[in-house]
């Protein structure tokens with residue numbers, strides 16, 4: 001993962017933690033999701049009942065972990081965090097579930113990566129707050145039912161479609177997080193620059209926002225690079241400092257990252273603009289199809305550089321032009 005990958009690196013987790021909004025009111029953008037979630041939490045509090053399980057779907061860096069923390073804070077309950085890849089066996093999940101206290105919020109990031117056997121255990125746990133634990137081996141093995149404390153599961157996935165239907169159906173509420181608008185990202189950057197006490201001009205804020213790939217995590221990361229650049233070169237936080245810093249890190253004018261550009265140029269250069277199928281495209285850039293589909297494509301489609309057709313992915317005219325090329329069939333200007 002490179003400088004601009006939407007996944008958090010270990011080194012930046014502390015920085016990210018300090019910038020996380022701690023209430024729904026502080027959470028920028030996603031206004032519909034905020035209202036829906038707010039209603040769900042208020043009703044649960046009034047009914048003195050654990051809220052329905054919540055599924056958060058959307059590309060990395062859009063605020064899924066942050067929202068899970070906010071859910072726990074608003075319910076005044078502890079949060080237990082784990083992730084799909086950490087749950088390799090049903091036993092791993094049983095250990096987590098049986099340790100939950102009443103009303104606790106369980107966050108499972110990348111829930112689509114959980115082991116199949118654990119998935120099945122989770123169905124029963126979500127529905128009836130029970131699990132069946134296998135004791136012993138071979139012919140003598142028996143299943144022992146275990147009662148769990150009622151809990152709220154918050155699952156996060158890059159795409160709701162990656163979950164098997166029976167699991168998806170057990171979430172009472174699914175929130176689809178969208179890429180943020182430039183105005184929303186400007187709010188994220190403005191807020192973060194105050195928190196890290198780095199003075200940034202209004203146009204500097206806008207410049208970072210515009211190049212942040214619709215993603216708060218990237219906005220915060222670019223802000224940090226600009227702050228470093230300003231510090232080392234003794235420059236003020238204005239537009240020209242932002243431009244110089246981002247040029248150093250190869251962030252292009254639309255905020256496309258390395259993988260976005262590779263995918264777009266593969267479609268244009270290797271497949272003559274497409275249409276090209278997802279798996280062929282994935283092989284040609286050496287990435288997993290899931291990453292292309294859940295992370296890269298939604299952004300390229302949103303920016304109007306790529307379109308999805310029944311026959312495959314096609315570069316738009318803007319896509320060709322973004323790479324400085326003229327689409328075939330159009331006269332060069």
Ligand code: ADP
Pocket residue numbers: 015016017019020021026027028029030059060061062063064065066067156188216217220
């Ligand atoms: P995800 O879990 O979807 O990958 P995170 O919740 O970890 O994303 O968010 C990544 C970073 O972006 C966090 O540091 C957080 O501060 C910031 N962030 C995300 N969403 C928002 C938002 N709506 N408002 C302000 N900051 C946000």
